[in-house]
Amino acid sequence: MKTLDQIFVLTQHWLTGLAPAALQPLVSMLLIIAALMAVFGTCFALTTILERKTLGRMQNRYGPNRVGPFGLLQPAADGIKMLTKEDIVPEAADKALHFLAPLALTAPVWLAFAVLPFGRNMSAIELDAGILFFFAIGSASELAVFMAGWSSQNKYSLLGAMRAIAQMISYEVPLVLASVPVLMAAGSLSLPEIVRAQSGYALGWIPRWNVLTPWGAAGFGVFLVAAAAESNRCPFDLPEGESELIAGFLTEYSGFKYALFFLGEYLGLFAVTGLGVTLFLGGWHAPASWLEWLPSWGWFGAKFSALIFLFIWMRATLPRLRLDQLLNFAWKFLVPLALIDLVAAAAWLKSGGWQFAWALETRWLLCATLLAPAYVCLGRHWRGGTPKPRRYHYAQ
């Protein structure tokens, strides 16, 4: 079992050993890059088809089922279609920026995977400030989106890009604030260290995952919503809002550049989902001690797939928000809730040394009294109370 758990690490070491000594660091790096690109490239293809099938089922349809068995070759057909389509660049566009935008979106996203621990000993680089690196890389996508919108010389593109900037900058704040309690609990910025801090079991059987603490549950909720917004997923996909903006910043893109934007978007989703698994769901740890014989990367994959399914489910369920609702929700609900969650986490961690009877229950109650009223009150007032009936001055 030990071998199966470490099979990828051992294979990589063995393959690196085959190369001459001078080239070994380079070969080791290239192997990791190739593996990451292969795994998450396949993941992208599978997610597109499974998302379409799941959405179909949730709307009582079949979904794509024509290409290959159960329609599983649909991504290949889509890829060929995208490759053979004409690549149209508008006459007035800034050609260089227009060309660079999809690359600038896709390239940094790959870097984010470098710091994620996918299993025991399985992170490409163990940075001490891994989470800082992750957020720094993640914010590069805003630039790419605005490049795309600005260079297209199209009002819809520009409006979409401006919406995207407003949305992504607003939601980065709750995303980071929701991860701060985890850093407080682990006492480290390194992602493998955060996973290590979540090992073991409380009371002998409850895993010490952050999501199973009161502040962790609240933080995970905020993190999920902010992650959906950060990766432009439904119901926060208004940068592309088809019904209002044609396709937002994608309006003037066609062919493979369009596909690259989608690749970047999905990879961003994967990266932020992997971060969510690492921060709140115990990373690659098994949920119970008798399940630990399963390989660690399998557990990471299972949690990762479950979260991706949750995002797809969210897409099938919720309609798109309006822009003012979106920003109000970020600044008047998520950010205050994340700040109160910070206080709750501090209280939880400070009270960790309590020894008297009912200490755990008291700590839960303490955090709940901080979080629950805040949730109810903020949930009631983030829209600014009930709206007054609208008066039309000129129409009456």
Place this chain on the structure above:
Amino acid sequence: MLGLGILKGFMETGRNFCGSYYDPERLTTVQYPEERLEPQANARTIPFLIYDGSDPIGGLRCTACTICEQECPAHCIEIVKDTAKKPDYLGKMQLHPKVFDIDTAVCMECGICAEVCPFDSIKMDQVFERAGSHRRLTLHKDDLSKSNEYYNKIHPAEAAAVDAARAEEQKKAQARKAAAAVPATP
């Protein structure tokens, strides 16, 4: 409270997701090339010509009166009359079309030709899979000619009424002929 409505929505889509796997009634999609819906009796596409008997050209009911050609709002019908006359089902001598073409690129499937035809000769078809690898959009007499049995199959009620009316006319015509034949032999 915020979130309860969202949870309700999640329950609904979740129920659809699970339900669509064990309850095929939920899936309303008809998987077209393998499955088909029964055609509706009043569905119509392009017109066709009816023939009686077994000869698709000789048995055509069309008498080349050109009413349909004149009434067609899109002018997609072209008729050239033959010079020879043949007896119709009532025994009258009638002309026949030498050429009967319908330009299906122009036809808008309105059904006016079928409404104005006094001989119940032109009716609306139900074929809709007309795509092909050729560019032949003008249909000729032999493409358009279809049997009365086919007409009975696609529009049963309407065809039965037409057949009954024609049988009635035929009977009357025979009676008239018999009546005309009686005084000739005093």
